[in-house]
Amino acid sequence: MDFSLSDDQLMLQQNARQFFTAQRGTRPARKAMEGDVASTKALWKQMAELGYPAITIAEAFGGAGEGFLSLVPVLEEAGRVLAPGPLPETVGFAVPLLTRLGTQAQKQQYLQGIADGSEIVTLAFYESSCDAFAGQATVTAERTAAGFRLNGQKVLVPNADLATALIVLARTTAGPAGEGLSLFIVDPKASGVQMRLQRPMDQTRPLFAVSFEQTEVGEEALIGPLDEGWTAAEEALRTLAVSLSVLSVGAMDACVEQSAEYAKTRVQFGQPIGRFQAVKHRIVDMKVNLETARSLTYYAAWALEEGSSDRHVAAADAKSFTAQAFVRVANANIQNHGGMGFTWEAEPHLYAKRAKAWENYIGSPEAHLDYIAAAQGW
Amino acid sequence: MDFSYTPQEEEFRAELRAWLKENLPPGWLEGNHKLPEDPKEEEAFLRAWQHKLADGHWAGVSWPKEYGGRGASLIEQVIYEEEMARVDAPPQVNAIGIGMIGPTIIALGTEEQKKRYVPKILNAEEVWCQGYSEPNAGSDLAALTTRATLEGDHWVVNGQKIWTSYAHLADRCFLLLRTKENPQNKHDGLTCLLVDMHQPGVEPRPIHQMNDHRDFNETFFNNAIVPKDEVLGEVNNGWYAAVVLLSFERVSVANVAFRLQQAYDGLLAYCKRHERNGRPLIQDPLVRNRLAGYHARVHAAKLNFYRNLTRQIKTGRPGPEGSMDKLYCSELLKELNGYAVSLQGAQGELWQDAEEEGKWQEEYLSSFAMTIAGGTSEIQKNIIAERMLGLPKDIKY
Numbered sequence: 001m002d003f004s005l006s007d008d009q010l011m012l013q014q015n016a017r018q019f020f021t022a023q024r025g026t027r028p029a030r031k032a033m034e035g036d037v038a039s040t041k042a043l044w045k046q047m048a049e050l051g052y053p054a055i056t057i058a059e060a061f062g063g064a065g066e067g068f069l070s071l072v073p074v075l076e077e078a079g080r081v082l083a084p085g086p087l088p089e090t091v092g093f094a095v096p097l098l099t100r101l102g103t104q105a106q107k108q109q110y111l112q113g114i115a116d117g118s119e120i121v122t123l124a125f126y127e128s129s130c131d132a133f134a135g136q137a138t139v140t141a142e143r144t145a146a147g148f149r150l151n152g153q154k155v156l157v158p159n160a161d162l163a164t165a166l167i168v169l170a171r172t173t174a175g176p177a178g179e180g181l182s183l184f185i186v187d188p189k190a191s192g193v194q195m196r197l198q199r200p201m202d203q204t205r206p207l208f209a210v211s212f213e214q215t216e217v218g219e220e221a222l223i224g225p226l227d228e229g230w231t232a233a234e235e236a237l238r239t240l241a242v243s244l245s246v247l248s249v250g251a252m253d254a255c256v257e258q259s260a261e262y263a264k265t266r267v268q269f270g271q272p273i274g275r276f277q278a279v280k281h282r283i284v285d286m287k288v289n290l291e292t293a294r295s296l297t298y299y300a301a302w303a304l305e306e307g308s309s310d311r312h313v314a315a316a317d318a319k320s321f322t323a324q325a326f327v328r329v330a331n332a333n334i335q336n337h338g339g340m341g342f343t344w345e346a347e348p349h350l351y352a353k354r355a356k357a358w359e360n361y362i363g364s365p366e367a368h369l370d371y372i373a374a375a376q377g378w
Numbered sequence: 379m380d381f382s383y384t385p386q387e388e389e390f391r392a393e394l395r396a397w398l399k400e401n402l403p404p405g406w407l408e409g410n411h412k413l414p415e416d417p418k419e420e421e422a423f424l425r426a427w428q429h430k431l432a433d434g435h436w437a438g439v440s441w442p443k444e445y446g447g448r449g450a451s452l453i454e455q456v457i458y459e460e461e462m463a464r465v466d467a468p469p470q471v472n473a474i475g476i477g478m479i480g481p482t483i484i485a486l487g488t489e490e491q492k493k494r495y496v497p498k499i500l501n502a503e504e505v506w507c508q509g510y511s512e513p514n515a516g517s518d519l520a521a522l523t524t525r526a527t528l529e530g531d532h533w534v535v536n537g538q539k540i541w542t543s544y545a546h547l548a549d550r551c552f553l554l555l556r557t558k559e560n561p562q563n564k565h566d567g568l569t570c571l572l573v574d575m576h577q578p579g580v581e582p583r584p585i586h587q588m589n590d591h592r593d594f595n596e597t598f599f600n601n602a603i604v605p606k607d608e609v610l611g612e613v614n615n616g617w618y619a620a621v622v623l624l625s626f627e628r629v630s631v632a633n634v635a636f637r638l639q640q641a642y643d644g645l646l647a648y649c650k651r652h653e654r655n656g657r658p659l660i661q662d663p664l665v666r667n668r669l670a671g672y673h674a675r676v677h678a679a680k681l682n683f684y685r686n687l688t689r690q691i692k693t694g695r696p697g698p699e700g701s702m703d704k705l706y707c708s709e710l711l712k713e714l715n716g717y718a719v720s721l722q723g724a725q726g727e728l729w730q731d732a733e734e735e736g737k738w739q740e741e742y743l744s745s746f747a748m749t750i751a752g753g754t755s756e757i758q759k760n761i762i763a764e765r766m767l768g769l770p771k772d773i774k775y
């Protein structure tokens with residue numbers, strides 16, 4: 001038994017910590033809040049130069065060929081500063097999906113591109129009657145002579161303005177929820193693609209409604225087998241769920257650190273407020289939430305890397321617990337800061353908004369709990 | 379025990395309802411509750427609304443008739459809050475003046491002060507702010523260091539306040555500060571001054587809040603001038619006046635209790651209207667369970683409040699029970715608004731573009747203030763522990 005990061009992984013963590021500290025913490029996130037896409041692009045470029053998006057990409061396509069666990073330290077550090085950009089969608093979804101199901105040509109274009117920073121991929125899954133996005137896909141992809149024609153609208157597409165490719169879940173054959181769906185990788189600049197900003201609560205992460213009107217894509221846009229897109233997506237969505245959990249753990253770590261630091265320095269009634277057990281114990285509760293989320297998340301990451309049989313349940317454990325714990329921790333962080341916590345300038349609200357945004361992203365906690373129950377055979 | 383209202387109280391309610399129907403801004407009752415986006419227009423809108431309320435004698439209903447109020451009983455005040463919450467009436471720009479500062483001036487002011495200030499409060503001719511908190515004196519209010527020295531016929535004020543709600547709109551400030559060189563303890567030597575905000579020595583700087591509003595301020599006093607007689611109560615005995623003012627804050631808890639009811643009603647309507655995974659939310663067993671829980675807890679919030687009110691009517695004074703109402707209602711409101719956002723599923727992460735025009739996101743983000751402003755939840759718990767249960771006090775310096 002060894003439940004710790006390896007020396008290499010720890011080094012990667014130090015490296016990432018230094019990098020994000022040099023970016024002045026949440027400064028890139030705040031730039032993104034102001035709508036500065038160029039700054040997010042520049043950050044992405046630097047991350048690519050450091051090899052972060054390439055960690056789990058095979059060496060044949062310019063990656064480091066590492067397992068998912070090696071991504072953990074980088075994601076955790078990115079989460080601490082709420083680094084903007086579709087990092088989880090790219091490394092947590094597109095990379096495992098394409099690695100498993102991409103054609104040689106797709107791998108060459110996209111995996112290679114992600115590794116060298118030229119491709120940034122996001123997810124166009126949700127539709128306006130959303131929630132369980134499995135079933136409700138009404139965006140259609142009809143067969144044409146040369147490939148497919150897309151029509152319909154997706155919503156809540158993160159960073160569509162920055163992305164060079166969208167992975168779209170579309171209906172190719174009529175059928176019940178989860179069947180007759182296929183995955184396509186689409187250039188957002190293709191004809192008939194339009195996007196409109198949907199103003200998000202977590203402004204570090206702009207969201208878009210993306211509509212397709214007679215958008216023609218070639219045969220090579222199809223990822224994996226026709227009509228089996230949902231099954232294909234599900235496995236990668238687990239990796240995404242765990243990636244989001246790792247990022248959240250990093251963010252929670254920042255919240256705990258902020259609260260502890262504030263409680264040591266903020267003086268009221270002639271003493272640091274951390275001496276009041278109301279404050280002290282609340283920070284301890286935050287810490288316990290954090291470490292519990294971290295245990296579940298690291299385990300899920302290990303299970304994914306090993307391909308162990310309980311990896312789906314482990315991912316659901318991690319996502320359901322972490323999503324809720326993050327909200328609790330981030331909200332407590334505001335309360336610990338008193339009036340300061342209610343301001344825009346102070347850090348806590350950024351984390352509280354991210355926590356709320358990710359609570360239901362890629363499935364609500366209840367949906368993940370349902371999955372756990374079903375997987376136990378109950 | 380009797381939960382009914384007297385015919386006179388019902389008449390009060392009917393009169394208010396009729397007035398609101400006539401006088402709420404156009405479209406308000408039909409559900410258009412948007413305030414103007416431009417801050418200047420918003421201010422003008424709010425001042426006009428408050429002026430209208432005052433003309434109808436519906437601003438400051440608790441105030442004595444001779445000061446333009448209605449001399450409303452505690453029960454009537456509660457009916458008033460309930461009705462205003464029911465229609466989600468626009469806020470009163472001078473809420474602090476009406477709720478706390480006016481009543482304090484009426485209680486402790488000189489005849490001259492009452493004549494000069496009180497008539498201009500109800501119609502928002504003069505908007506007031508409350509200058510208590512400082513960067514290093516929040517929960518520990520008595521640690522404040524802003525000070526005034528007497529020079530001839532006026533006070534000279536220096537220091538900084540923070541979180542001063544509406545200071546940027548305010549014409550006057552109820553300012554708590556130090557006036558004594560060597561106080562015996564930190565509650566000694568404080569004084570309340572009534573300060574003109576329109577002078578070079580006073581500079582409010584709005585602070586950006588997490589809900590993207592800019593309602594509170596840092597307020598700087600740099601050799602600000604206050605005429606010598608603009609002291610409320612006694613010089614060096616300002617803690618007393620400060621506490622009298624805070625005792626009026628308690629009634630405003632009624633407002634939160636009814637906002638809770640509003641929020642619950644809105645949430646229920648939402649669950650009936652919206653489907654998730656192919657069925658109305660209200661039919662989802664998990665949602666039913668949560669909602670039913672809120673049904674009980676919101677009802678309880680009002681009952682707690684009514685029971686406390688009864689005690690207050692009988693004893694004639696507010697007590698630490700007000701802290702329990704504040705604690706319970708503000709924590710519950712925050713939780714309920716959070717649940718409303720969760721119920722929107724993935725789309726809950728939108729803000730202005732979320733369902734119902736982002737109303738729940740706005741409420742959720744704003745409700746983080748409720749457990750901080752007016753004494754944090756932890757401070758309320760200390761009051762309950764020490765004053766109701768006689769538990770030993772924290773060691774404070």
Ligand SMILES: Cc1cc2nc3c(=O)[nH]c(=O)nc-3n(C[C@H](O)[C@H](O)[C@H](O)COP(=O)(O)OP(=O)(O)OC[C@H]3O[C@@H](n4cnc5c(N)ncnc54)[C@H](O)[C@@H]3O)c2cc1C
Nearest residue numbers: 276335336338339510511516517541543747751752754756
């Ligand atoms: C929206 C809003 C509007 C406001 N409007 C006004 C206004 O108009 N005028 C005005 O004067 N002030 C106003 N305030 C200020 C408000 O009264 C203070 O923010 C509040 O009293 C807390 O003080 P603080 O911010 O300094 O936090 P702190 O006192 O520093 O508290 C930080 C944390 O420590 C905890 N803590 C502190 N002391 C203890 C203790 N003894 N035991 C246990 N825990 C403790 C607190 O509960 C909190 O969690 C407003 C605040 C807000 C958020």
